[in-house]
Amino acid sequence: MNTATGVLRQEHDAILRMLEVAEEAARRLDRGENVPADTLAGLLEFFRLFADRCHHGKEEDLLFPLLEKKGLPRAGGPIGVMLDEHEQGRSLVRQMAAAAEDYGKSDSTARRRWAEAARGYADLLRQHIHKENNVLFMVAESLLTDAEQAELARAFERVEEEKLGPGTHERLHALMDRLAAQVLAP
Template structure:
């Protein structure tokens, strides 16, 4: 049971590592825009797309649609506990990503107000998600490990694989490549396969 559960949460924790790398890139994109007076629209658009479709559409979907549901079914309340906080922070993050998306066009043209808005929202998003990831890795996932039984843990891992298969099975490969290119463009060291072994084994992104 523990192995199955650990494999399921390892997928989420490894996705966290990829997300943290793109948050570093987003910070660098914002700093560059403030310094040069123009947003790198292509890089910023790629990062926003990553957060919408990988961090939210791929990663948060597995948490909200499966992990959190299973935790509630096993006695951890949605309201007044860590699940409620995580859901609220997911929504806060979506709001900040929407704000960044709305600034892209004008910031790419050098509009100072749009650049300031993009940079502010990017930094708020980085701070929010960095703390959020730490809470999940250090508090929420261990809590889930205490309450899930053998069958539930095995089903959770199978559900994660099914979610990815239904999405075409290529999201990890595609978005790891996006993350890798952003890191390369902003001179940020990317992850090697030893740092994301479960994703590499389960979804074969390389």
């Protein structure tokens, strides 16, 4: 059976892989090496669509409200912390986007700004994912029945189709593979 928390953990693995790509791109920028603008654009697309709209959307629109109904408070608990960190991540992605735009215009500070925002985003998301995998999802697994987990996993599929459109999930995974091969290859 595919559980909702299992789906989210698999998505975390994909996000962690792209954080490695972003950090390597940041190291290259720090060393003064050229990173193609389309690589930065691809990372931004992945983080905006897959990490935020798809993954965080599933959590914010479906998982968190269900956990609240089960008695887990939004304020003062793990849900509130996760929501705050989602907003921090969005802010860092906006900083990366602004720096990427300036990078395309040969702005001398763009490399440093993109690298700093990417490292901040990677640090934030690694800690965030650790908390979700080892705290929030464990709580969810103790609160949700097998039937609720299965229904939530089905709802995730429907929401993904609605938010991203047909074929986008596959396209983003292909993008992930291409970027990893491009940036992480020796």
